[in-house]
Amino acid sequence: MRYSKDHKSETRARIVKNASVLLREKGANGIGVAELMKEAGLTHGGFYAHFDTRDALIGEAFAHAMDQTTRRWRKRAEQAPEGRKLASVVNGYLTPEHRDDIGNGCALPALGAEVLRANPKTRKAAAIKLEEMIEMISDQMPGAGPKAARRDAISTLATMLGALMLARMAGTGVFSSEILEAGRQAALAVEAAPKPARRRVASRRVS
Amino acid sequence: MRYSKDHKSETRARIVKNASVLLREKGANGIGVAELMKEAGLTHGGFYAHFDTRDALIGEAFAHAMDQTTRRWRKRAEQAPEGRKLASVVNGYLTPEHRDDIGNGCALPALGAEVLRANPKTRKAAAIKLEEMIEMISDQMPGAGPKAARRDAISTLATMLGALMLARMAGTGVFSSEILEAGRQAALAVEAAPKPARRRVASRRVS
DNA sequence: TGTACATCAGTGAACGCGCGTTCACTGATGTAC
DNA sequence: TGTACATCAGTGAACGCGCGTTCACTGATGTAC
Numbered sequence: 001m002r003y004s005k006d007h008k009s010e011t012r013a014r015i016v017k018n019a020s021v022l023l024r025e026k027g028a029n030g031i032g033v034a035e036l037m038k039e040a041g042l043t044h045g046g047f048y049a050h051f052d053t054r055d056a057l058i059g060e061a062f063a064h065a066m067d068q069t070t071r072r073w074r075k076r077a078e079q080a081p082e083g084r085k086l087a088s089v090v091n092g093y094l095t096p097e098h099r100d101d102i103g104n105g106c107a108l109p110a111l112g113a114e115v116l117r118a119n120p121k122t123r124k125a126a127a128i129k130l131e132e133m134i135e136m137i138s139d140q141m142p143g144a145g146p147k148a149a150r151r152d153a154i155s156t157l158a159t160m161l162g163a164l165m166l167a168r169m170a171g172t173g174v175f176s177s178e179i180l181e182a183g184r185q186a187a188l189a190v191e192a193a194p195k196p197a198r199r200r201v202a203s204r205r206v207s
Numbered sequence: 208m209r210y211s212k213d214h215k216s217e218t219r220a221r222i223v224k225n226a227s228v229l230l231r232e233k234g235a236n237g238i239g240v241a242e243l244m245k246e247a248g249l250t251h252g253g254f255y256a257h258f259d260t261r262d263a264l265i266g267e268a269f270a271h272a273m274d275q276t277t278r279r280w281r282k283r284a285e286q287a288p289e290g291r292k293l294a295s296v297v298n299g300y301l302t303p304e305h306r307d308d309i310g311n312g313c314a315l316p317a318l319g320a321e322v323l324r325a326n327p328k329t330r331k332a333a334a335i336k337l338e339e340m341i342e343m344i345s346d347q348m349p350g351a352g353p354k355a356a357r358r359d360a361i362s363t364l365a366t367m368l369g370a371l372m373l374a375r376m377a378g379t380g381v382f383s384s385e386i387l388e389a390g391r392q393a394a395l396a397v398e399a400a401p402k403p404a405r406r407r408v409a410s411r412r413v414s
Numbered sequence: 415t416g417t418a419c420a421t422c423a424g425t426g427a428a429c430g431c432g433c434g435t436t437c438a439c440t441g442a443t444g445t446a447c
Numbered sequence: 448t449g450t451a452c453a454t455c456a457g458t459g460a461a462c463g464c465g466c467g468t469t470c471a472c473t474g475a476t477g478t479a480c
Binding site: 239240241251252254255260261 | 432433434435436437
Binding site for chain 1: 233234236237309315316317318319320321322323324330333334337338358359361362364365366367368369370372373375376377378382385386388389390392393397
């Protein structure tokens with residue numbers, strides 16, 4: 001072989017990694033093959049030696065972004081002392097730094113709406129990875145049973161993701177900081193609260 | 208005039224309204240001028256008699272979607288009995304019907320990520336409309352002072368928006384329903400809880 | 415060891431298509447007289 | 448009332464540009480002998 005043994009697979013991995021950042025920043029329709037290859041130090045023609053279509057790369061970039069997100073949470077939880085694991089994830093999530101770094105940040109707020117417009121295979125893969133994320137958070141949820149832990153993991157994740165999105169929409173000023181803070185308090189309250197038996201909510205009323 | 212007195216302004220309003228639906232469904236890069244005009248029963252050439260550029264319409268469509276969302280919440284709150292106003296908004300929000308109707312649904316989950324990529328004027332307008340939304344929810348928040356009401360309004364909105372996004376990512380099955388239910392419980396718990404003085408959360412730790 | 419050939423990651427010109435935008439034109443209806 | 452003209456929302460052909468994709472080619476290096 002003309003290059004190092006796995007030169008090609010390394011190039012491919014680099015393209016996917018770069019694409020997952022650009023995907024989060026600009027959305028699936030915002031990134032072009034030429035730009036992607038340039039980012040990897042190559043020219044556009046070589047793209048099809050690595051991927052069948054642009055869409056195939058997009059799918060891989062989605063998966064990469066979600067896996068990266070889960071991996072980051074897991075690492076953060078592992079490094080935190082017992083009883084502070086979930087708080088560590090939440091506090092690392094709702095920060096100005098994360099708010100301002102969409103490309104390297106959580107896949108959910110950046111790609112949640114995008115993934116719905118992707119092809120069925122990509123959507124299915126994303127749903128499975130979302131399951132994994134919830135399980136990961138659920139594992140860090142203190143007290144109560146596994147059922148309550150899962151339910152709280154879902155709502156905590158929803159609050160985190162929602163607060164980050166709102167904070168981004170609010171810009172970078174005090175309004176945005178206020179949102180981050182409110183989100184942190186709510187997310188941390190779930191685990192911190194000495195839970196009274198949570199009463200069942202009245203049956204849903206559809207408008 | 209050849210047509211009814213405000214025929215042109217009605218046509219214009221129709222284009223904006225249709226665009227705001229398509230915008231939520233397909234994203235800003237997913238809708239073309241020709242498609243938009245066809246939707247309004249016209250041909251593409253007439254577009255520029257109504258808008259300077261495609262981007263100008265996108266901006267108006269963003270604003271329309273957000274205003275429509277706020278208006279819907281306000282109406283729902285007004286129709287609910289005292290003490291059930293926020294619950295009415297939450298219960299109308301986290302439903303399978305809303306989950307499955309992105310085009311006519313809340314602007315936040317559909318456009319939150321999109322708006323960040325829009326031009327500064329549109330972003331600024333969105334931030335102001337987000338303020339209005341939070342105030343609207345805050346007005347329905349029972350108990351506590353105005354400061355706590357605002358904080359709770361923000362976190363409730365974050366949970367609602369986040370849960371709807373997660374539910375959409377999860378598809379339409381039991382996993383998705385589970386997310387809607389967990390989100391509803393968490394959002395309703397904020398107002399339902401006989402709030403003990405909520406302790407301040409320990410200082411933020413940035414990772 | 416040296417030489418001819420094979421391999422293949424990457425190059426860059428070219429193609430076709432979609433889309434935003436322009437523009438000369440249409441035709442229905444209001445207005446002037 | 449009737450006729451000529453003005454207005455203007457909407458039409459549809461055309462243009463230019465960007466982008467996904469194709470393809471013949473390059474050139475560096477491994478392999479056969």
